[in-house]
Amino acid sequence: MNRHLQNIIIFIEQDAHLSAEEKAALLKQVKDADKELEITSFKLDRTEKVKRTTAILLEETIQELEQKRKAIEETNTALQKSLEELKAAQQQLIQSEKMASLGELTAGIAHEIQNPLNFVNNFSEVSNELIDEMNEELEKGDIEEAKALAADVKQNLEKINHHGHRAADIVKGMLQHSRSNTGQKEPTDINALCDEYLRLAYHGLRAKDKSFNAKFETNFNSSIPKINVVPQDIGRVILNLINNAFFAVSDKKKTANENYEPAVIVSTKKENGKVLISVRDNGNGIPATIKDKIFQPFFTTKPTGSGTGLGLSLSYDIVKAHGGEIRVETKEGEGTEFIIKLPIA
Numbered sequence: 342m343n344r345h346l347q348n349i350i351i352f353i354e355q356d357a358h359l360s361a362e363e364k365a366a367l368l369k370q371v372k373d374a375d376k377e378l379e380i381t382s383f384k385l386d387r388t389e390k391v392k393r394t395t396a397i398l399l400e401e402t403i404q405e406l407e408q409k410r411k412a413i414e415e416t417n418t419a420l421q422k423s424l425e426e427l428k429a430a431q432q433q434l435i436q437s438e439k440m441a442s443l444g445e446l447t448a449g450i451a452h453e454i455q456n457p458l459n460f461v462n463n464f465s466e467v468s469n470e471l472i473d474e475m476n477e478e479l480e481k482g483d484i485e486e487a488k489a490l491a492a493d494v495k496q497n498l499e500k501i502n503h504h505g506h507r508a509a510d511i512v513k514g515m516l517q518h519s520r521s522n523t524g525q526k527e528p529t530d531i532n533a534l535c536d537e538y539l540r541l542a543y544h545g546l547r548a549k550d551k552s553f554n555a556k557f558e559t560n561f562n563s564s565i566p567k568i569n570v571v572p573q574d575i576g577r578v579i580l581n582l583i584n585n586a587f588f589a590v591s592d593k594k595k596t597a598n599e600n601y602e603p604a605v606i607v608s609t610k611k612e613n614g615k616v617l618i619s620v621r622d623n624g625n626g627i628p629a630t631i632k633d634k635i636f637q638p639f640f641t642t643k644p645t646g647s648g649t650g651l652g653l654s655l656s657y658d659i660v661k662a663h664g665g666e667i668r669v670e671t672k673e674g675e676g677t678e679f680i681i682k683l684p685i686a
């Protein structure tokens with residue numbers, strides 16, 4: 342019993358003024374109070390215990406949380422690293438895609454350079470003969486005739502120079518095409534660019550597959566102004582669209598009847614302050630089930646090893662970077678048209 346209550350009991354028992362009943366009643370009250378005190382102290386004790394266990398549990402939870410936070414942090418770092426590795430791999434893939442498309446171009450480029458080289462060879466041979474003739478006339482003293490021959494030689498030299506430049510331009514374009522960093526925007530003749538890549542693509546495919554034959558047409562609007570683009574980038578877009586189109590028509594040719602005439606048409610026009618480039622083919626079209634996927638990186642229906650599936654995804658990125666848009670219209674069994682819109686200003 343509580344010490345103070347015991348003192349009170351002694352005090353009550355010794356008090357001579359209290360009757361026996363009064364003492365008994367008071368003692369009962371003191372004993373009740375003591376019981377209540379005991380219960381309260383028990384409760385307090387229990388609360389203290391609960392408090393202590395809660396504190397321990399809390400400490401454990403905090404530790405667990407800390408461990409989890411660390412694990413998440415580690416996962417994050419790992420993820421970040423994978424992301425960086427993925428980006429590097431993607432960059433490499435883009436570069437190898439560029440090199441691959443350059444490979445596709447080589448045969449076309451060789452074909453394109455052959456023409457100016459033929460001119461250079463022929464005109465230089467002819468000029469050589471003209472100089473001999475000129476010397477003969479000079480010996481004879483016919484100055485007038487010698488002058489006329491000199492004029493011919495000058496004309497030939499101009500042609501040689503022109504074709505030499507043409508060959509140099511083709512080589513320059515080829516080198517720009519393979520460069521890894523993105524080039525500079527410059528005022529570009531879109532019609533000439535389309536024409537160049539159409540011929541390069543066609544002769545490239547012809548060189549790879551002698552049996553390949555398709556009609557190709559151009560329908561260029563000559564009033565299109567030069568527009569500011571990175572020529573080798575837009576060239577790659579056009580090249581990819583044209584290659585896809587030629588692939589589609591030669592694919593259809595394999596199963597179509599003999600009346601089928603594979604055709605690819607590249608056209609340009611001006612519309613609402615934009616330049617439109619269209620590449621249309623009469624191949625098999627794109628099934629509705631895959632139409633949404635064709636712009637995704639690595640999506641391809643070409644046989645393994647023939648396509649990376651990066652062509653359209655890169656084209657999309659390039660056109661977007663030029664503030665333009667690219668869309669597709671297609672009808673299964675009838676053909677496909679890709680349309681690029683580029684802003685003029």
Ligand SMILES: Nc1ncnc2c1ncn2[C@@H]1O[C@H](COP(=O)(O)OP(=O)(O)OP(=O)(O)O)[C@@H](O)[C@H]1O
Binds near residue numbers: 624642643
């Ligand atoms: N003109 C087209 N006609 C029919 N299908 C097309 C045409 N152009 C693209 N496709 C479809 O879209 C897919 C993706 O084209 P994309 O140019 O991105 O890759 P790819 O041509 O398969 O490969 P890569 O361009 O790397 O050679 C093609 O595999 C084909 O299924």
Ligand SMILES: [Mg+2]
Binds near residue numbers: 581584585648652653
């Ligand atoms: Mg492609």
